[in-house]
Amino acid sequence: MTVDARPSDSVESSGFRSVTAATGQPEGGAFAVHGPADVAAACAAAEAAFDVYRATDRETRAAFLERIADEVVAIGDDLIVAAMRESGLPRARLEGERGRTVGQLRLFANVVRAGQWLGLRIDPALPERQPLPRPDLRMRMIPLGPVAVFGASNFPLAFSTAGGDTASALAAGCPVVVKGHPAHPETGALVAAAISRAVAASGLPAGVFAHLVGPGNDLGAALVQDPNIAAVGFTGSRGGGLALMKLAQARPVPIPVYAEMSSINPVLLLPEALKARGAALAAAYVGSLTMGAGQFCTNPGLVLAIDGEGLDAFVTAATGGVGEADAQVMLTTGIQAAYEKGAAALAGGAGVETLARGKAGNGSTQGQAALFQTTAEAFLADKALGHEVFGASSIIVRCRDEAELRSVLAGLEGQLTATLHMDDGDAAVASCVLPLLERKVGRILANGWPTGVEVCHAMVHGGPFPATSDARTTSVGSLAIDRFLRPVSYQNLAGALLPAELRDDARGDGVPRLVDGVLSAN
Amino acid sequence: MTVDARPSDSVESSGFRSVTAATGQPEGGAFAVHGPADVAAACAAAEAAFDVYRATDRETRAAFLERIADEVVAIGDDLIVAAMRESGLPRARLEGERGRTVGQLRLFANVVRAGQWLGLRIDPALPERQPLPRPDLRMRMIPLGPVAVFGASNFPLAFSTAGGDTASALAAGCPVVVKGHPAHPETGALVAAAISRAVAASGLPAGVFAHLVGPGNDLGAALVQDPNIAAVGFTGSRGGGLALMKLAQARPVPIPVYAEMSSINPVLLLPEALKARGAALAAAYVGSLTMGAGQFCTNPGLVLAIDGEGLDAFVTAATGGVGEADAQVMLTTGIQAAYEKGAAALAGGAGVETLARGKAGNGSTQGQAALFQTTAEAFLADKALGHEVFGASSIIVRCRDEAELRSVLAGLEGQLTATLHMDDGDAAVASCVLPLLERKVGRILANGWPTGVEVCHAMVHGGPFPATSDARTTSVGSLAIDRFLRPVSYQNLAGALLPAELRDDARGDGVPRLVDGVLSAN
Structure with missing residues (x-):
């Protein structure tokens, strides 16, 4: 039902107005405040x-x-x-x-x-x-x-x-x-x-x-x-x-x-992939990071990789890409303010280097992309560096070796997604981290970006706390x-009283049934 | 693993002893207290x-x-x-x-x-x-x-x-x-x-x-x-x-x-069933109530029926049956004390009549069955009358009519089970209360007793709060x-990295799969 749009008995009954995101100003008529x-x-x-x-x-x-x-x-x-x-x-x-x-x-x-x-x-x-x-x-x-x-x-x-x-x-x-x-x-x-x-x-x-x-x-x-x-x-x-x-x-x-x-969606750049296509990965990363002003639950807010030339090339290219990113209107001025506050906190973190900020915005409504880097040691030392900054902010964590990369992963909170960028030569490392990723996330991707969430049967948009309140x-x-369902069992109920789909004559209606433990697809 | 049976660093490290239920006395050696x-x-x-x-x-x-x-x-x-x-x-x-x-x-x-x-x-x-x-x-x-x-x-x-x-x-x-x-x-x-x-x-x-x-x-x-x-x-x-x-x-x-x-497992005696076999129902009820000293989660602690001769005959027979029930050893002296306290509280409830107590026990280890009756009005007025008394205690609630019976059902907390005793002529009443019962319980039985819980595929031993913490x-x-399971999704993962059962070559292994939304039983 649509509740009447009259002022109600709420104390906040004076109505509120719709705000235009680009200006931060109210526009149009007032909406009733429901109480x-x-x-x-x-x-x-x-x-x-x-x-x-x-x-x-x-x-x-x-x-x-x-x-x-x-x-x-x-x-x-x-x-x-x-x-x-x-x-x-x-x-x-x-x-x-x-x-x-x-x-x-x-x-x-x-x-x-x-x-x-x-x-x-x-x-x-x-x-x-x-x-x-x-x-x-x-x-x-x-x-x-x-x-x-x-x-x-x-x-x-x-x-x-x-x-x-x-x-x-x-x-x-x-x-x-x-x-x-x-x-x-x-x-x-x-x-x-x-x-x-x-x-x-x-x-x-x-x-x-x-x-x-x-x-x-x-x-x-x-x-x-x-x-x-x-x-x-x-x-x-x-x-x-x-x-x-x-x-x-x-x-x-x-x-x-x-x-x-809450999720920062770790992206692992495995060594062979990084070596083969660091710059291309950087371009795609910047695209995923800045799309929609970064306002996705699955935004790639954390990149993990092992130190080396491949990572250097990636960082250089990503730094350039973020630096050229236009400021974008954010959803609300409150979100914009929280984003800037979060980015500033990251920038001020111990051992954190600001690699790039995107083009400057207009102040209160536009978000300016932000890219940071730090070491695994610094990241592990400060839990706050792993908190979500909702918007186009991401931090690259440089690991000395695979063991350190695994330590960072093990220390992470629950996440919606984890992404592996990998080539054939990375299969051994990938196999090794997969069980760890399964413990931490709801969806594991290879060679893609987490920001696309397909609506289908095999999708999990969920994950361990605090990504969600219920990893199940x-x-x-x-x-x-x-x-939104719960089971009810009916014992010795006469056919006429049973729900239609549980009656004997419903067999063959195309609905799967487990009969005496054996599944029939219809 | 079996943790070593040595005293630990717990403050309660002095060991504790197994108690013989029938005597309430410790017997045999001490068990380590784990800390x-x-x-x-x-x-x-x-x-x-x-x-x-x-x-x-x-x-x-x-x-x-x-x-x-x-x-x-x-x-x-x-x-x-x-x-x-x-x-x-x-x-x-x-x-x-x-x-x-x-x-x-x-x-x-x-x-x-x-x-x-x-x-x-x-x-x-x-x-x-x-x-x-x-x-x-x-x-x-x-x-x-x-x-x-x-x-x-x-x-x-x-x-x-x-x-x-x-x-x-x-x-x-x-x-x-x-x-x-x-x-x-x-x-x-x-x-x-x-x-x-x-x-x-x-x-x-x-x-x-x-x-x-x-x-x-x-x-x-x-x-x-x-x-x-x-x-x-x-x-x-x-x-x-x-x-x-x-x-x-x-x-x-x-x-x-x-x-x-917690559950008191309402048993509804519908009019035709009561008329046809009130005394037989009473005998079976007393059996279910007193079995195992009534120490079942699914014990029939509440009987609901509409006033009349059929109910009178049931009450007379049940009163006789409970009065002849032997006292039985309870699981612990603590449970026995809690049982007696709960039965005494019920006996003292406003509008509650004690119909029968079973044969007296030995005091601290044996429970004495208890049967009470009250009116729907009195039951609705005092929530405490609907609280579980763990043991062979039950209360019969006399309802003036079907509407009052439905009011009592609507006011109940969540339960593990609800039971309908009914004959063909009761089908209309049963149909009318079934949707209400589905909202309240995990299992609905007809013409049986809730104390048997079959271990099978279609069993629900659960139900809305406070029967359980999670009705799902x-x-x-x-x-x-x-x-104890949660879903994980794998996106574009190479076959060799996928869990075995998700690989293409696992098809036909007998495990059901939903492929593109279509269920195959193997």
Whole structure:
């Protein structure tokens, strides 16, 4: 549902305005600030809608997701224009992001249809078994309940109102209450209205979806604490994610929080690759680093390599590339300020050399790329050098040898990704570090850059803490649906009372089942 | 590994003795009390063993689990005798529990072999895709790391040292550090030695398994806080589980806790069933309630029914049955004292009538069954009437009508199970309450009793908080392995560097794969 855009009983009821990223100035009309009463109403409506929504058949739910995709497309260029203004991101990027957003909804529609997420398991009765007969047991996954989704600033479409968290929660059968990101209220309102049109057109209860907005943190806190909320999806800062985790754990009934928080995405340049194509790697690295003003969760913020001529050539080329990088509009002035503060802190770190800064920006809205280097020893001595600086900042850590490189890796916090640049001659080193990388990250790439995150079945956009709050999950790709499901077992229930997909006559419906431990694909 | 049974640097280093349940008196020699240094050593050894253990092929790991089963069987009657003495449970029950324990290990051996837990997903590269090519992405599940398992007192074999948590964690590829339950140190030591023999016979690093014992809570706290521990399995009290959850969340790196804590397992007697066989239901109910002195997580602690002659007949018969129930030795004097305190609190509750107490026991070691009744109104007015009393205590809640019955259900906390006793004529009522039950419990049974928990593929022994700390999981049945796994994605990794099961030449190995979203069963 779209909560009425009237001022609410919140203390911050005076409305807030959408800010144009490039100027840092408010523009256009004011948006209502939703308060505690709006949160309670939206969550109660979500709870009231839950049993109806979760009972929808797979085709109805899939068609609903596709309808959302269609409605988002139908907004047309207004959506791109609004997102450009509010995020400062360029048209091509946002058009691509819209494609990803609707592609994601359509992927989940097909996931819903395929039904693997139902996790069907059937252990038929064994009435003659000794010493005791076995009862008939059947299991399926059911949705957790209403989900709170926090829109992210850096993907105003794909990780926001109709982003991956919303798509996967709706696919699972959970109503969604979005806390829209205050950096793009106009974009969010357009998308929320599209979702609400899809809800209505699909004949679903309005409570299946709600969109709440406001500039402060109180709104999100109230949402996570609402007793009707059963799980939380969040993409944002480490501080924000940790705060939500704490709130969720302190509830009378704790709930899972899927927070994607912090990652510097180590890139390992192995010796043979570095020798063969150091300069080319540097050019690609600078491209990945500065794309979208570096505002990616998977931005390559850390480069690890062993000292030598190859690394020298890489550093020289990367230094030149970053030095020529244009300043870029960042998402908000707050993010720009935090970026500059983080870059300054890195620059002042013991043993850290500033290799390059990009071209100067206009001060408060544009970010200036930054490249640093240090030694493994200095990096290991100061944990702060391994903290994420959200934006186009990266640090190259020079290691004396493979052992030192492994020490740096072993000392890292959990990450979303790790990248290996390697040639055939690097295979032995790569084999040696792979088990270590598996312990630290959710995705391991070879000879690519981490900033592209494919939306598919085999993607893991997740990883050990603090990359995320729950390494057992991914927030991108079809496995993301599993975050919002839990198993229920039915023992000796008469066929007519069983969920349709667990009845004997449902066999052959194309949904995989584990029957007595043997998997049948349909 | 079996940590040396020498006194350690713990402050509680004076040793502790095994207590005979029937007498409440210590008997036999003293057991070492493990302290902080033992915890650190065991967890460091587990971490050191992890990469070797997780790299074992499926057959090696499966054979290891089967070897543990064989070694447990090979202990022979000494194990049963020790467990009888320490737990007070009868021989037949413990022989059955041993069968379940080794059956569970063998089930997980076959689960490991079948490989579905690997969650293999392959999205092949699409080099020609527009606007951007798709990289090759492959996913598998890997184990989380060393797991701390807390043995439970009420199943000294099946939920303890070599119980379901240990079996599923080892199956996942995680080393295990058990905190043995101090109520059965002799039983625990026999089983731990059997596991360590299996570790050695399988050529695995000793750190794959450790067993720590001691009478206090410090040991468990240190274990959960150890930086090498990646997850926790626990079956026990609500207070104990909540304390571990808090410790785990407060770590620098929070870890998942799978705590099974508290459940009163509502049994609904629907009108037609009650009319047709109220007395027979009462006899079976008393049997389920008093079996094993009522010391089951799935004990039927709450009966819900609509007022009428059928319920009157049930109550009369159940009152008679409980009144004739013999007192039974409980697991520990502490549990017996807590049981009597809980039963006394229920007896003193506003609007609660004591229908029957079983035959008197010997005071400090035997529990005396207890049956209470109250009205829905009184039950709804006092949350404490819905708290678990661990032992053979149950309360019958008389509802005026179906609406009141639904109100009572809606007000319940999360539970492991809910049971429907019903005849054909009850189908409409059953259909109406099923969605509510699904929200509250992990397993729904018809016309049975919740105290039997089948170890199979479709079992859910779990449920919403506070039944467990994580409703997304089960602690019994083959799905329990998923608790200790997380996904890792490999992008464009050369075949030789990929895990064996993700290589192209592994196709046809019998392990299910999702290829481009299509499931193949092998």
